[in-house]
Amino acid sequence: MSEVSIIVTGAIGSGKSTVCNYLKEFGAEYISSDEIAKHIINTDDRVRRLLKYFLPDYGSKEFVREIFVDSNKRYVLNSIVHPFVLGYLRGYTSRSDILVIEIPLYVEVRAWDIGNIVVTTYASEEILLERIIRKWHITLEEAKKRLASQLDQEIKLRFANYKIDTSISFEYTKEQTKRVWKDLSTRILSKETQNLT
Numbered sequence: 001m002s003e004v005s006i007i008v009t010g011a012i013g014s015g016k017s018t019v020c021n022y023l024k025e026f027g028a029e030y031i032s033s034d035e036i037a038k039h040i041i042n043t044d045d046r047v048r049r050l051l052k053y054f055l056p057d058y059g060s061k062e063f064v065r066e067i068f069v070d071s072n073k074r075y076v077l078n079s080i081v082h083p084f085v086l087g088y089l090r091g092y093t094s095r096s097d098i099l100v101i102e103i104p105l106y107v108e109v110r111a112w113d114i115g116n117i118v119v120t121t122y123a124s125e126e127i128l129l130e131r132i133i134r135k136w137h138i139t140l141e142e143a144k145k146r147l148a149s150q151l152d153q154e155i156k157l158r159f160a161n162y163k164i165d166t167s168i169s170f171e172y173t174k175e176q177t178k179r180v181w182k183d184l185s186t187r188i189l190s191k192e193t194q195n196l197t
Helices: 016-026 033-041 047-056 059-068 071-090 125-136 140-148 154-159 170-196
Strands: 006-009 029-032 100-103 117-120 164-165
Touching: 006 016, 006 047, 006 170, 016 029, 016 100, 016 117, 016 170, 029 033, 033 047, 033 071, 033 100, 047 071, 059 071, 100 170, 117 154, 125 140, 164 170
Parallel strands: 006 100, 006 117, 029 100, 117 164
Antiparallel strands: none
16 A cells, blocks of 8 residues: 555646656656546446446547536536546555556545545646647637636645646746655655654
């Protein structure tokens, strides 16, 4: 079991994966809830049957467009997939002292029992929109819809043990992440020292 399980969360386009990859570079094990969800959807017959029944257009271009504006459709998708993802995470065993779990909707799904440290990434709305447009090659209007489909990042930040501003540069983001890593590593070392005395 990991001494520390870090949840990395934040708004779409806020640099969550970048921070996770830096933590992995520093020595943590890293798993992504989005990747787990994709694997479950592709391999679990129970999930596939539910999606086929409740969301027959799942995977189509029309579905991708609608999921960010249709809150009912988004609720159905999350209700089907998230319990399986959270169940996987609750049963996951890591051999690393520090496990990093990227969960974009951590606050929305109230996954309070998963992880013991929360790192929230953030950037200005302008930068978030620029990143969304660049990554998915969509219009500004579509980018605004995607951003609006998620909980406001100011609310996400209230649940953070650590906050990382990703708006300046990759170097500055890495520097902040390294400070978090050093702090958590010190905590683990201190705990191990206490156990020896």
